[in-house]
Amino acid sequence: DQQVKQNSPSLSVQEGRISILNCDYTNSMFDYFLWYKKYPAEGPTFLISISSIKDKNEDGRFTVFLNKSAKHLSLHIVPSQPGDSAVYFCAASVGSQGNLIFGKGTKLSVKP
Amino acid sequence: GAVVSQHPSWVICKSGTSVKIECRSLDFQATTMFWYRQFPKQSLMLMATSNEGSKATYEQGVEKDKFLINHASLTLSTLTVTSAHPEDSSFYICSAREQGGNEQYFGPGTRLTVT
Secondary structure (H helix, E strand, O other), rough: OEEEOOOOOEEEEOOOOOOEEEEEOOOOOOOOOEEEEEOOOOEEEEEEEOOOOOOOOOOOEEEEEEEOOEEEEEEEEEOOOOOOOEEEEEEEOOOOOOOOEOOEEEEEEEEE | OOOOEEEEEEEOOOOOOOOEEEEOOOOOOOOEEOOOOOOOOOOOOEEEEEEEEOEEEOOOOOOOOOOOEEEEEEEEEEEEEEEOOOHOOOEEEEEEOOOOOOEEEEEEOEEEEEE
């Protein structure tokens, strides 16, 4: 049973617009959440994280929102750029040093 | 900083042979290293966690005698796939975390194809 779900396998957005990637989780013990970006044939690179004591964390064009009651988090990228085109993975853990449980990823395509 | 390398980046081997994949942290000491496997269009699945100088902890369903993990130094962990079969063909990714750190830094991955 998947504990971290990314229900949209793909997303296409126009350059300059907002990209919203969604992630749901089932394990209420998760209290640390991360987003990774992955290009083909490369390992994931860390983007942004959020602890369950917060509901929002922002870093430049990237903002992660956490809704604990809904067990849902989202990554907003604004404005989207063609270089943002990649697969985005949501991950969750129990504690900031716990094992990471990944979703299946969402492939984002940003069109010029 | 925080660069993790893997070698080889891709490997093709015959069924029944063994393959060793290396994971190195280039500019930091990794007290903990993780090995993941990713099948096409699937999530990264944690296979095992290794701490330097001690035995690896394997996730449920991962055969420790088939996937041998050695973490002999603070900058190197190896994964050996023994008696490889075609179903072992996958993308293997390692990550490393330094002592006291939260982040895992991922290697570029190794594509294994077993014929």
